[in-house]
Amino acid sequence: MVDQSIAGAGTMATASDGDRSGRARIAILALCLGLAVAVLLSLTSGASDASAVGVVGDWLLGAAPGNEAMSARDRLIVYDIRLPRVTLGVLIGAALAVSGAVMQGLFRNPLADPGLIGVSAGASLGAVSVIVLGATVLAPVTSMLGTLALPLAAFCGGLATTLLLYQVASRHGQTSVATMLLAGIALAALAMALTGILIFMADDRQLRDLTFWQLGSLAGATWQKIGSVGPVIVLALAAMPFLARGLNALALGEATAGHLGIPVQRLKYTAIVGVSAAVGASVAVSGGIGFVGIVVPHLLRLAIGPDNRYLLPAAALLGACLLLLADAVARTIVAPAELPIGIVTAIAGAPFFLWILLRKRGVVDL
């Protein structure tokens, strides 16, 4: 019983020992506040001097006659440029972070990330197909689906990759990390090669679109784009909390999750479809924004533990905050030009990923 006395030293054993739900709730509240601040900051900052203080004043006093809190130009900048961009940033940051967390729960591995294991590449392939072939080979389909064609194609690409990956990497309910990462690399390479063929076929105008889109950016956010991908992301995010308990059980292995009464097969497919939808929609509108899905859940697990009931909502909030922050950097660091946000997240995220690997050396069975 030596161990026990060590455990008891320092902190008295209490009824809440090992229960981190209280801490998690506080963290979620703090993140809500953080997100509110990040949204306000994003609305106030930008190349023009239109101020969100003016916007808030406008909301509060808008009804008052003769209120001059905001000029028409400012109103245009805030409502039609910054607000859609902020909305998109929140949606995509949340989608990417939650997708990462769900995927890590599904593969029972903290290194799974839609960007790393080829899901984003598959979604890109779907999206590029529509951009390049939309006017020719796929014309009947795209004209029928309208603005939904791009997100839908990205979703299908992401879904196909995830399903294939799961088939390859899982055997008897066990997922081999090495197989998963290597298969992900192979699938990503294949998807990128096919994307390459499409790019090779593209004309000059399409090429410019593609290049910028592939680097990942929130620029060019419009209410129309949000209208086409927003519902998909919101729906996928709304479904994720229902997976939380099942994903917790899945941490013990597929068989044990089943013994606890979880319908494992249904859980897996819901998770895969949800992640593909969220990632597909994100990729369709903003290109490849990497590392949000791995950095955010990892930081949160350190802070509030791996319980998905709290991890998933916290990841949505922190992902949204971080993406707004990254977007602020992207917009201001080389102003008046703009850096693609994917470059910002990769520069910050890649070293972080290496740090995780270094810390986990010996724990992760690569």
Next chain:
Amino acid sequence: MIEARNVSVAIGGKGIVANVDFDMRPGEIAAIVGPNGSGKTTFLRALSGDLAYSGEVTINGRDLSVMKPVEAAMLRAVLPQATTLSFPFTVREIVRLGLLGGRSGALPGEDERLPERALARVDLDGFAGRFYQELSGGEQQRVQLARVLCQVWAPVLDGKPRYLFLDEPVSSLDIKHQLIIMNIARDFARTGGGVVAILHDLNLTAMYADRIFVMHRGRLAATGSPQDVLSDDLIEKVFDCRLRVGMLPAGDMPFVLPQSVY
């Protein structure tokens, strides 16, 4: 009541278990013994609903093959041989997963305190705040047992017996904790539940099992009470080892049996 008729399991086209009949009544500990690779775990996994099987399995008269996971989870809890985690859960968070189905059978409002009580039963008082991954193999095994106990805390629910399926529950434990765990199993059976346990220690088996199922090369080699089953002939045939049952070691050679607890 658990009844299995003519159960066979093949994995990847290879027959692992063939034509096993198995019966157990509530109130009993049924031990499955046999050499490594004789199909014990595979049979238990079929009984748990993890593997496709041919033949028929019923639990409390209901066909296992048409049970939903949540229905089966109400009737039995399963302790696997070993469980590794890739996320830093605390012991309490793991044990609480046993309450996921919400049918522990404890009095209303008591579920919140069950993890503590289950941990105390497996002699892990004060471990709730520790990280699972930092525990020794034996401690991890006991944490998992505490989780399993939470799932079927009441051995009888709605008038129907419930079951514990334990795959080598004591294999990584010291002798003190082997006895503690086997006594938990016995209590569970005495209060109306049933226990199916894969065991390797024949002395422990003789001490606790009401009925022994001996498996050999995927088939049932013998079944019955410890007195009927554990014979020199059977041990030689099944374990390929010439051992005399009940013979004391020569001279002053010390020996310690679980039965000798005083």
